Amino acid sequence: MSSRVRLRIDLAYDGAPFAGFARQPDQVTVQGCLEEACERLLGQPVSLVCAGRTDRGVHALAQVCHLDVDPQTGRGGRAVADVEVLRERLDALVGSAIAIWSVRVVPETFDARFSATARHYRYRLIDTELAPPLARHDHWIVGEPLSVPRIRAGAKLLLGENDFASFCRRRAGATTMRRLTSATVRRPEPGRVDVRFVGSAFCHQQVRSMVGCLIEVGLGNREPAWIGEVLAAKDRSVAARVAPPQGLVLERVSYGHRWPAAPPRGKLR
Amino acid sequence: MSSRVRLRIDLAYDGAPFAGFARQPDQVTVQGCLEEACERLLGQPVSLVCAGRTDRGVHALAQVCHLDVDPQTGRGGRAVADVEVLRERLDALVGSAIAIWSVRVVPETFDARFSATARHYRYRLIDTELAPPLARHDHWIVGEPLSVPRIRAGAKLLLGENDFASFCRRRAGATTMRRLTSATVRRPEPGRVDVRFVGSAFCHQQVRSMVGCLIEVGLGNREPAWIGEVLAAKDRSVAARVAPPQGLVLERVSYGHRWPAAPPRGKLR
Numbered sequence: 068m069s070s071r072v073r074l075r076i077d078l079a080y081d082g083a084p085f086a087g088f089a090r091q092p093d094q095v096t097v098q099g100c101l102e103e104a105c106e107r108l109l110g111q112p113v114s115l116v117c118a119g120r121t122d123r124g125v126h127a128l129a130q131v132c133h134l135d136v137d138p139q140t141g142r143g144g145r146a147v148a149d150v151e152v153l154r155e156r157l158d159a160l161v162g163s164a165i166a167i168w169s170v171r172v173v174p175e176t177f178d179a180r181f182s183a184t185a186r187h188y189r190y191r192l193i194d195t196e197l198a199p200p201l202a203r204h205d206h207w208i209v210g211e212p213l214s215v216p217r218i219r220a221g222a223k224l225l226l227g228e229n230d231f232a233s234f235c236r237r238r239a240g241a242t243t244m245r246r247l248t249s250a251t252v253r254r255p256e257p258g259r260v261d262v263r264f265v266g267s268a269f270c271h272q273q274v275r276s277m278v279g280c281l282i283e284v285g286l287g288n289r290e291p292a293w294i295g296e297v298l299a300a301k302d303r304s305v306a307a308r309v310a311p312p313q314g315l316v317l318e319r320v321s322y323g324h325r326w327p328a329a330p331p332r333g334k335l336r
Numbered sequence: 337m338s339s340r341v342r343l344r345i346d347l348a349y350d351g352a353p354f355a356g357f358a359r360q361p362d363q364v365t366v367q368g369c370l371e372e373a374c375e376r377l378l379g380q381p382v383s384l385v386c387a388g389r390t391d392r393g394v395h396a397l398a399q400v401c402h403l404d405v406d407p408q409t410g411r412g413g414r415a416v417a418d419v420e421v422l423r424e425r426l427d428a429l430v431g432s433a434i435a436i437w438s439v440r441v442v443p444e445t446f447d448a449r450f451s452a453t454a455r456h457y458r459y460r461l462i463d464t465e466l467a468p469p470l471a472r473h474d475h476w477i478v479g480e481p482l483s484v485p486r487i488r489a490g491a492k493l494l495l496g497e498n499d500f501a502s503f504c505r506r507r508a509g510a511t512t513m514r515r516l517t518s519a520t521v522r523r524p525e526p527g528r529v530d531v532r533f534v535g536s537a538f539c540h541q542q543v544r545s546m547v548g549c550l551i552e553v554g555l556g557n558r559e560p561a562w563i564g565e566v567l568a569a570k571d572r573s574v575a576a577r578v579a580p581p582q583g584l585v586l587e588r589v590s591y592g593h594r595w596p597a598a599p600p601r602g603k604l605r
Contacts, residue, residue: 081469128468164469199397200350200433205470 071135072147073175076101076115076157077168082126082312083204084164089120097121097130097165104160105134108153110141118183118320122272124312126205129168131320133179147172177326185248187319188264190278190310194285195258206259207278207314213260213285215252220291221284222250222262225277225298232301234277235270243270243301252281260285263318276303278310340404341416342444345370345384345426346437351395351581352473353433358389366390366399366434373429374403377422379410387452387589391541393581395474398437400589402448416441446595454517456588457533459547459579463554464527475528476547476583482529482554484521489560490553491519491531494546494567501570503546504539512539512570521550529554532587545572547579 078101086094090102098115105113118131138144146153150170158167176182191206194213202208225231225247232243249265262281264274280297283289297306347370355363359371367384374382387400407413415422419439427436445451460475463482471477494500494516501512518534531550533543549566552558566575 079468081472126470158466163472166466166469168466197427197435197437199348200435201395201474203350203432204473 070139071137071175072143073133073135073173073177074147074150074153075169075171075173075177075179076132076134078130078132078165079128079168080126080130080165081204082121082124085123087121087123087125088117088127088130097127100161100165101132101157104157107160108156109136109143109146111137111143116179118179119186119269119317121315121317122275122312125315125317126313127317129319130317131179131183131322133173133177135175173326177322179320182322182326183268183320184323185265185267185321186269186317187321188269188274189316189318190262190264190274191314191316192260192262192278192282193258194260198258203313205313205316207282207311209282209286211286213282214287215254215260215285217287217291218260218262218281218285219252221281221294222252222277224291224295225250229298230301231270231273231298233297233303233306234273234280235303236272237303238271241270245270245273272309274315275309275312276306278314279307282310283307339408340406340444341412342402342404342442342446343416343419343422344438344440344442344446344448345401345403346440347399347401348397348435348437349395349399350433350473351390351393354392356390356392356394357386357396357399366396369430369434370401370426373426376429377425378405378412378415380406380412385448387448388455388538388586390584390586391544391581394584394586395582396586398588399586400448400452400591402442402446404444442595446591448589451591451595452537452589453592454534454536454590455538455586456590457538457543458585458587459531459533459543460583460585461529461531461547461551462527463529467527472582474582474585476551476580478551478555480555482551483556484523484529484554486556486560487529487531487550487554488521490550490563491521491546493560493564494519498567499570500539500542500567502566502572502575503542503549504572505541506572507540510539514539514542541578543584544578544581545575547583548576551579552576 085097088097090096090098113134115132115134136143136147154167154170193206193208196210198208228246231245235243247266251263254260284291354366357366359365359367382403384401384403405412405416423436423439462475462477467477497515499512500514504512516535520532523529553560
């Protein structure tokens with residue numbers, strides 16, 4: 068019988084200073100920073116599992132991770148006995164580009180990656196010629212007028228269970244079948260367009276690739292039906308270039324009714 | 337008779353990469369970048385005058401500058417003949433942290449600094465314990481609950497024509513008399529507080545110093561009446577620490593009905 072205690076961490080980050088979520092040698096990564104901070108506070112080696120491994124420069128408003136702590140080792144016992152103190156210390160240690168919303172003890176059957184039932188991503192665009200410079204941190208400044216109805220018509224063709232090979236950076240041996248349950252496009256104010264996707268899971272670079280193609284439709288360079296052709300081709304070479312990372316944010320991860328709801332938290336913007 | 341042509345430039349910038357607006361030796365400044373780009377495009381030395389010299393790290397949504405161009409020198413003639421082309425080239429040359437909203441020919445009686453009738457500044461605060469990391473680029477994350485009515489009561493005591501010596505970094509021989517015409521405090525959404533000041537002009541660090549003091553009132557460390565005492569003291573040592581620069585943005589400069597209205601532009605956030 069394992070005596071390990073599983074912790075769930077909910078966090079946000081500004082993707083700009085990181086070479087993505089996943090740990091990589093000689094790179095500053097979210098996972099690297101988090102694991103290092105956890106190891107220092109817990110006095111034991113840890114291994115983090117996250118809900119969605121975001122790429123270099125991609126932001127997260129609500130990333131979810133889990134890790135297992137041995138209460139018999141280092142300061143593990145004290146840490147799991149008061150997870151709010153652990154949260155405060157972790158938040159202070161990881162620096163201002165990461166915010167730790169909560170740290171909670173969860174059953175070992177909770178898995179940040181495999182228990183997740185849906186991932187929610189938002190991509191933010193600016194389609195005026197000129198944009199306020201601060202917006203470049205979290206928008207793709209397309210700079211030309213986009214048609215929301217055209218983007219909507221194209222996005223509709225991506226819904227359902229599909230082979231998204233055309234929109235994915237392939238990993239050897241991995242399936243590119245995914246279920247896209249929702250794609251919404253709206254203009255929250257003049258000059259801005261938000262595209263939101265909800266799906267069971269997404270392949271590597273899938274959201275940015277879908278946005279890259281949809282922008283071709285929104286600009287009028289392609290017809291909405293072209294999105295269906297790209298999907299059917301199952302060939303990445305027919306797709307448009309992927310959209311830049313800074314417009315993308317992992318907004319939410321759903322775990323269904325079995326798991327406690329995410330804690331209250333601020334809005335990203 | 338002068339043959340020089342006066343140009344008005346309306347611009348925005350992300351203050352983070354700059355050591356303030358004003359040119360300084362061996363520092364990256366907004367003025368330095370702008371003057372260098374103008375000199376390259378016009379083929380002649382230029383000297384910029386701005387409406388409000390913002391400090392290191394302070395943002396601007398609508399800064400205004402003027403400069404005089406000799407059409408007989410370098411590429412000056414061609415540039416003033418098509419100011420929209422000049423705007424486009426300038427915007428491309430100054431990099432993504434600066435956006436050039438417009439370049440216009442104005443009468444020589446227009447002065448970006450002395451014709452201005454009002455400056456509008458906004459200071460953005462977050463008063464929840466935790467904040468999304470992207471917000472740290474343009475908010476002061478105070479981290480504790482602020483009372484808007486208390487801040488309002490304190491801000492009211494600053495209105496009118498006053499000697500703001502307690503709130504200014506003094507410059508030798510300069511007056512610290514200023515007219516503050518408006519101070520508004522509101523909570524645009526839970527967790528956020530915006531403070532806006534409108535005045536004929538502001539001394540060096542005046543807005544950040546007023547905000548620093550008002551936050552002491554908002555946190556409950558001081559009574560609103562204390563703001564009046566600080567004002568009356570005319571002594572900087574009685575004021576609170578100045579608020580950090582990244583929460584501050586120069587939102588607008590007014591020039592009254594004699595001068596053309598500012599061009600349409602995007603919102604900063």
